Amino acid sequence: MSSADIYREIILDYYRHPRNFGKLERFDIASRDTNPLCGDEIEMQVKVGEGMKIEDVKFTGKGCAISQAAASMLTELAKGKPLEWVRLLAKEDVFKMLGNPDLGPSRVKCALLGMKVLKTGAYGYLGAHNDDPEESDLP
Amino acid sequence: MLESEAINAERMRADFPILSRKVHGKRLVYLDNAATTQKPQAVIDALVRFYSTYNSNVHRSVHTLGEEATEAYEGSRKKTAEFVGAKPRDLVFVRGTTEAINLVGSAWGEKNVKKGDVIVATKMEHHSNIVPWQQLAKRNGASLKYVGLDTDGTLDLAGFEDLLREAPRLVALTHCSNVLGTVNDVTKLCSMAKMAGATTLVDGAQSVPHMPVDVEEIGSDFYAFSGHKMLGPTGIGALVARKGLLEEMDPFQTGGEMIREVFDDHSTWNDVPYKFEAGTVNIADAIGLGAAVDYLDAIGMERVRDHELRLLDYAFKELASVKGLKIYGPSDTRSRAGVISFNYADVHPHDLATILDEEGIAIRSGHHCAQPLMRWLDVPATSRASFYIYNAHDDVDALKAGIVKAGGLFKV
Numbered sequence: 001m002s003s004a005d006i007y008r009e010i011i012l013d014y015y016r017h018p019r020n021f022g023k024l025e026r027f028d029i030a031s032r033d034t035n036p037l038c039g040d041e042i043e044m045q046v047k048v049g050e051g052m053k054i055e056d057v058k059f060t061g062k063g064c065a066i067s068q069a070a071a072s073m074l075t076e077l078a079k080g081k082p083l084e085w086v087r088l089l090a091k092e093d094v095f096k097m098l099g100n101p102d103l104g105p106s107r108v109k110c111a112l113l114g115m116k117v118l119k120t121g122a123y124g125y126l127g128a129h130n131d132d133p134e135e136s137d138l139p
Numbered sequence: 140m141l142e143s144e145a146i147n148a149e150r151m152r153a154d155f156p157i158l159s160r161k162v163h164g165k166r167l168v169y170l171d172n173a174a175t176t177q178k179p180q181a182v183i184d185a186l187v188r189f190y191s192t193y194n195s196n197v198h199r200s201v202h203t204l205g206e207e208a209t210e211a212y213e214g215s216r217k218k219t220a221e222f223v224g225a226k227p228r229d230l231v232f233v234r235g236t237t238e239a240i241n242l243v244g245s246a247w248g249e250k251n252v253k254k255g256d257v258i259v260a261t262k263m264e265h266h267s268n269i270v271p272w273q274q275l276a277k278r279n280g281a282s283l284k285y286v287g288l289d290t291d292g293t294l295d296l297a298g299f300e301d302l303l304r305e306a307p308r309l310v311a312l313t314h315c316s317n318v319l320g321t322v323n324d325v326t327k328l329c330s331m332a333k334m335a336g337a338t339t340l341v342d343g344a345q346s347v348p349h350m351p352v353d354v355e356e357i358g359s360d361f362y363a364f365s366g367h368k369m370l371g372p373t374g375i376g377a378l379v380a381r382k383g384l385l386e387e388m389d390p391f392q393t394g395g396e397m398i399r400e401v402f403d404d405h406s407t408w409n410d411v412p413y414k415f416e417a418g419t420v421n422i423a424d425a426i427g428l429g430a431a432v433d434y435l436d437a438i439g440m441e442r443v444r445d446h447e448l449r450l451l452d453y454a455f456k457e458l459a460s461v462k463g464l465k466i467y468g469p470s471d472t473r474s475r476a477g478v479i480s481f482n483y484a485d486v487h488p489h490d491l492a493t494i495l496d497e498e499g500i501a502i503r504s505g506h507h508c509a510q511p512l513m514r515w516l517d518v519p520a521t522s523r524a525s526f527y528i529y530n531a532h533d534d535v536d537a538l539k540a541g542i543v544k545a546g547g548l549f550k551v
């Protein structure tokens with residue numbers, strides 16, 4: 001693992017200037033989770049629009065550069081997509097979004113926290129259980 | 140080594156096999172000693188010797204192995220007790236500090252803490268000296284109150300006196316903060332608490348490994364510590380009680396070993412400390428702890444303390460020149476243990492730890508099991524470097540270089 005590889009310019013930029021950071025005035029889904037290991041915290045709000053699409057999404061949180069940048073990038077990716085897309089989202093998609101850095105096992109949890117929160121919210125809204133096999137081995 | 144001679148940490152490293160390994164191709168710079176310390180060959184050998192030459196259960200076996208194991212286990216109790224100025228019969232072997240406190244919360248607390256009673260803890264406690272009291276308070280209708288801190292990270296003495304006026308049933312406080320490094324004057328605080336009629340429990344997890352401790356002089360009713368933070372194995376620690384106190388307490392866990400006689404409908408208890416050591420005890424690790432005590436005794440705890448103070452002074456001086464680095468806790472190193480919690484610019488501690496790890500440097504990042512303290516500090520997390528006998532200036536230099544590297548990556 002190389003930290004120069006993890007902390008690329010773009011990650012630091014999203015960490016310091018997170019896109020879609022804040023709260024929505026009106027939303028249909030709200031979910032929150034923490035990573036007890038390091039205290040990372042992410043909360044997401046989603047406004048569901050026509051055709052079960054993600055009309056808007058914002059997040060708040062605190063934590064390391066990886067967790068915050070990943071959550072922010074994910075909100076950008078999610079906007080305009082159907083909720084079903086969230087269901088099909090896989091870890092690999094998040095890693096790819098981050099530029100496939102070689103994260104150690106403990107930092108993977110930071111990278112995936114945003115996805116976990118988004119999925120939890122979406123699954124709850126869809127009335128489904130988070131029984132995705134991809135998901136069940138999440139910490 | 141002469142008593143007066145300073146510790147030669149570089150030479151001491153040869154006793155610790157793990158310190159010769161590489162991490163990411165670099166020399167291991169181990170600065171996470173407040174979490175757990177490394178083990179000298181002497182401790183590892185004691186474990187191997189037990190399992191390969193006299194492994195047996197203790198107390199019940201008449202055969203040679205059983206006698207040897209019992210002698211070693213009880214010998215370890217004696218050494219460990221003497222190490223902190225206690226009598227062997229007042230020392231209960233437990234899994235660690237956490238279990239020691241839970242034992243008191245249950246075996247002493249259930250009987251002594253009643254509805255309306257006040258339990259006093261401090262804002263600098265480790266979760267293990269908070270949660271058991273929260274639970275006890277909930278069960279028995281008592282309330283848990285906290286002594287606050289002054290801005291320099293020392294206890295607010297006036298606030299403590301105020302709380303003592305409420306005649307607390309118990310005062311639970313740490314000897315040394317695992318985050319701020321603050322060393323509390325527990326002798327004075329216990330005496331004040333005692334005058335107010337409170338029973339006292341001192342968390343010695345961060346003090347026994349790093350400085351001379353005499354529980355009799357401190358005057359606490361209970362004193363708890365962990366073996367793995369003082370060169371010993373994991374899974375062993377001690378609860379030391381004031382003379383006679385264990386006798387008055389109910390058992391903690393029940394079953395074999397802790398009984399005298401068992402009838403169909405009732406049982407009678409074994410003598411102390413055995414009354415609190417139910418089931419087959421952690422024989423090997425207790426013996427390992429004895430070896431760790433021998434190792435520390437040979438060095439002398441005054442010298443351990445001196446060494447860490449010197450290192451702390453050096454680290455303070457070096458880190459002061461890193462712009463954007465903030466150290467928490469007392470600025471006077473004399474009232475600190477060898478623990479430095481800090482934050483560096485807007486580099487999150489978790490990111491810093493990752494970058495340092497790449498350099499072979501192990502520090503801790505996060506809330507350090509002290510969330511109420513983190514809230515008081517108003518930070519989500521800190522980075523923490525903590526020293527021990529095998530750390531030297533080169534480790535501090537490596538730490539500083541690693542932080543500077545992180546600063547470069549983050550364009551601080």
Ligand SMILES: Cc1ncc(COP(=O)(O)O)c(C=O)c1O
Pocket residue numbers: 173174234235236237238265267268313315316317342344345365376508
């Ligand atoms: C001050 C303090 N108290 C208690 C503990 C808990 O010790 P253990 O995990 O060995 O039970 C620790 C260790 O993390 C500590 O630093």
